[in-house]
Amino acid sequence: xxxxxxxxxxxxxxxxxxxxxxxxxxxxxxxxxxxxxxxxxxxxxxxxxxxxxxxxxxxxxxxxxxxxxxxxxxxxxxxxxxxxxxxxxxxxxxxxxxxxxxxxxxxxxxxxxxxxxxxxxxxxxxxxxxxxxxxxxxxxxxxxxxxxxxxxxxxxxxxxxxxxxxxxxxxxxxxxxxxxxxxxxxxxxxxxxxxxxxxxxxxxxxxxxxxxxxxxxxxxxxxxxxxxxxxxxxxxxxxxxxxxxxxxxxxxxxxxxxxxxxxxxxxxxxxxxxxxxxxxxxxxxxxxxxxxxxxxxxxxxxxxxxxxxxxxxxxxxxxxxxxxxxxxxxxxxxxxxxxxxxxxxxxxxxxxxxxxxxxxxxxxxxxxxxxxxxxxxxxxxxxxxxxxxxxxxxxxxxxxxxxxxxxxxxxxxxxxxxxxxxxxxxxxxxxxxxxxxxxxxxxxxxxxxxxxxxxxxxxxxxxxxxxxxxxxxxxxxxxxxxxxxxxxxxxxxxxxxxxxxxxxxxxxxxxxxxxxxxxxxxxxxxxxxxxxxxxxxxxxxxxxxxxxxxxxxxxxxxxxxxxxxx
Amino acid sequence: xxxxxxxxxxxxxxxxxxxxxxxxxxxxxxxxxxxxxxxxxxxxxxxxxxxxxxxxxxxxxxxxxxxxxxxxxxxxxxxxxxxxxxxxxxxxxxxxxxxxxxxxxxxxxxxxxxxxxxxxxxxxxxxxxxxxxxxxxxxxxxxxxxxxxxxxxxxxxxxxx
Numbered sequence: 001x002x003x004x005x006x007x008x009x010x011x012x013x014x015x016x017x018x019x020x021x022x023x024x025x026x027x028x029x030x031x032x033x034x035x036x037x038x039x040x041x042x043x044x045x046x047x048x049x050x051x052x053x054x055x056x057x058x059x060x061x062x063x064x065x066x067x068x069x070x071x072x073x074x075x076x077x078x079x080x081x082x083x084x085x086x087x088x089x090x091x092x093x094x095x096x097x098x099x100x101x102x103x104x105x106x107x108x109x110x111x112x113x114x115x116x117x118x119x120x121x122x123x124x125x126x127x128x129x130x131x132x133x134x135x136x137x138x139x140x141x142x143x144x145x146x147x148x149x150x151x152x153x154x155x156x157x158x159x160x161x162x163x164x165x166x167x168x169x170x171x172x173x174x175x176x177x178x179x180x181x182x183x184x185x186x187x188x189x190x191x192x193x194x195x196x197x198x199x200x201x202x203x204x205x206x207x208x209x210x211x212x213x214x215x216x217x218x219x220x221x222x223x224x225x226x227x228x229x230x231x232x233x234x235x236x237x238x239x240x241x242x243x244x245x246x247x248x249x250x251x252x253x254x255x256x257x258x259x260x261x262x263x264x265x266x267x268x269x270x271x272x273x274x275x276x277x278x279x280x281x282x283x284x285x286x287x288x289x290x291x292x293x294x295x296x297x298x299x300x301x302x303x304x305x306x307x308x309x310x311x312x313x314x315x316x317x318x319x320x321x322x323x324x325x326x327x328x329x330x331x332x333x334x335x336x337x338x339x340x341x342x343x344x345x346x347x348x349x350x351x352x353x354x355x356x357x358x359x360x361x362x363x364x365x366x367x368x369x370x371x372x373x374x375x376x377x378x379x380x381x382x383x384x385x386x387x388x389x390x391x392x393x394x395x396x397x398x399x400x401x402x403x404x405x406x407x408x409x410x411x412x413x414x415x416x417x418x419x420x421x422x423x424x425x426x427x428x429x430x431x432x433x434x435x436x437x438x439x440x441x442x443x444x445x446x447x448x449x450x451x452x453x454x455x456x457x458x459x460x461x462x463x464x465x466x467x468x469x470x471x472x473x474x475x476x477x478x479x480x481x482x483x484x485x486x487x488x489x490x491x492x493x494x495x496x497x498x499x500x501x502x503x504x505x506x507x508x509x510x511x512x513x514x515x516x517x518x519x520x521x522x523x524x525x526x527x528x529x530x531x532x533x534x535x536x537x538x539x540x541x542x543x544x545x546x547x548x549x550x551x552x553x554x555x556x557x558x559x560x561x562x563x564x565x566x
Numbered sequence: 567x568x569x570x571x572x573x574x575x576x577x578x579x580x581x582x583x584x585x586x587x588x589x590x591x592x593x594x595x596x597x598x599x600x601x602x603x604x605x606x607x608x609x610x611x612x613x614x615x616x617x618x619x620x621x622x623x624x625x626x627x628x629x630x631x632x633x634x635x636x637x638x639x640x641x642x643x644x645x646x647x648x649x650x651x652x653x654x655x656x657x658x659x660x661x662x663x664x665x666x667x668x669x670x671x672x673x674x675x676x677x678x679x680x681x682x683x684x685x686x687x688x689x690x691x692x693x694x695x696x697x698x699x700x701x702x703x704x705x706x707x708x709x710x711x712x713x714x715x716x717x718x719x720x721x722x723x724x725x726x727x
Contacts, residue, residue, distance in 0.1 A: 118580075121584060122591045126635075129579075129580075179634065180576075181576055181634060181635060182634045303632070304628045305628040305629050305632050308621070308624065
């Protein structure tokens with residue numbers, strides 16, 4: 001019997017090594033779901049299409065493999081947009097398959113029709129509308145190739161229902177994708193690499209500023225070798241956390257708006273800034289004209305558009321971070337001949353040590369006082385000894401998770417950095433747990449964010465996924481409230497969420513476990529109970545101090561060294 | 567500064583909107599844009615006239631290159647090249663003015679492609695200045711309508727081997 005488009009598509013997915021799809025069925029994708037009935041590939045049934053994309057995204061970030069989403073046309077497709085934009089901003093490889101109305105009906109305002117290729121054009125790396133079933137195997141091949149190579153990103157493939165149900169006489173799965181118009185540069189220019197190494201060795205106040213590119217390129221080992229060989233103080237962006245060991249003596253902590261005092265001061269005073277797979281985001285640079293004002297800047301990035309986009313770079317190197325760092329390592333002289341560099345940078349290291357000693361990240365937890373959210377994060381770190389995959393929502397919970405949990409390994413800190421999508425963390429945790437069923441996966445959440453995709457509790461219960469959700473529940477939209485406190489005269493406009501569900505009962509209603517801690521003394525017990533559960537999700541409701549703020553803070557538009565401190 | 571950029575793209579539906587969407591989404595401006603197939607029917611050429619400082623132009627070039635549908639980007643600025651656009655100008659032509667208009671057409675090596683009792687339609691090709699000049703000369707007679715194609719460009723061949 002001849003194979004139809006749906007069967008050919010599943011064949012293609014299997015050839016790409018897809019082991020799980022996150023999806024939600026509907027009319028336009030019925031032919032495909034009919035094939036999935038025989039379970040050739042695992043399918044996770046979500047409760048909302050946005051959840052599916054975040055799950056696939058969490059899966060991709062945790063594993064490094066592309067996440068795959070399958071949804072129907074119209075609303076199914078439009079519900080994926082926030083998830084796709086989230087993945088696009090953070091360069092996460094996804095392949096999103098959307099059903100479309102039959103070819104003959106396209107453009108006729110048919111039932112459940114939406115121009116999803118048009119809608120997602122600016123938030124995908126590339127997208128396709130498959131008009132002929134014979135193109136399907138090639139397009140799927142190209143979609144995975146584009147999503148996973150160069151600077152990764154989401155690719156959407158829109159497939160009309162008749163394409164899925166028609167059976168071509170002959171078709172062929174290509175072995176390789178070939179695109180004349182798409183050839184990413186992996187190898188850095190040798191002359192630029194030499195220039196960069198010479199410049200670094202001539203500096204007196206060097207700092208490495210590493211971003212998400214280190215994680216995406218699987219270059220954590222190379223970065224560690226590079227920084228330790230030259231004894232370079234190293235800071236990371238939010239996206240770079242885990243790309244350099246969080247407990248390493250050379251680690252300065254995260255930089256930027258809520259970065260550490262040491263990291264922000266170091267970048268401001270540096271005479272040599274080595275940007276590795278980072279893109280000078282406004283949350284990192286603060287006031288752009290005063291960012292790293294004394295530094296010559298080396299910038300390694302696979303995406304040429306990232307270079308000199310926001311900040312003028314002195315030595316650009318276009319290439320894959322891992323490949324370039326390997327080449328740079330080869331040019332680093334033996335230890336014995338580094339003594340001059342070591343001597344020149346000794347004063348800098350002493351200065352950094354002084355900054356670190358005087359301005360640590362801090363908060364005060366009184367034993368009978370209100371429960372502090374930072375304390376909850378520290379106890380989670382203590383209880384897991386850092387052996388966990390942590391996802392976050394967006395806002396204060398995200399910043400405290402970045403500051404007070406230490407990430408020694410890449411792909412263990414999963415957060416929506418670029419788009420800042422509330423509702424991301426919980427489904428992303430589910431995706432990570434699907435990828436690593438036996439790992440501890442903790443979703444650090446706020447009460448506001450968690451409710452944006454709370455329906456996925458049903459998904460986690462259905463597939464017995466033991467994700468641990470730690471809600472830092474302040475009954476506030478905390479980060480916005482913090483800005484209102486600092487910059488809007490404490491006029492808390494619509495940020496005090498006075499009505500919220502009882503999260504313990506809510507968890508139980510879904511068939512999950514709900515736990516609560518309101519006092520510091522109850523925290524460890526709740527965490528211990530939660531970590532012991534291995535067959536269903538756990539929601540921990542930590543009732544924290546509603547007026548706690550994230551420090552340090554660089555007010556928007558200010559230079560990095562103008563921090564509000566505790 | 568003004569730049570004329572030639573972009574080779576795969577000839578597929580939606581590619582124009584990828585390019586124009588890139589310009590509008592990133593706040594780049596387009597003064598004119600022309601598209602047509604090349605010798606290879608799988609490839610189209612777009613000629614875009616845009617304006618920006620060096621930093622913006624650098625981003626435009628890089629962002630265009632980043633699109634999967636874009637094969638090649640070439641900025642003609644600062645090199646010998648030929649630029650042309652075509653305009654159709656419908657100008658009022660009363661009996662008294664006809665001779666003078668025809669002499670202008672002649673001087674500019676333009677053509678009258680349509681005649682009616684009250685108007686001439688003039689076809690003119692050339693660079694922007696030339697078209698601007700004939701438009702100015704025709705203005706006193708009364709221009710009823712004008713249509714311009716936007717600029718196309720091609721590099722000059724090297725003069726020596």
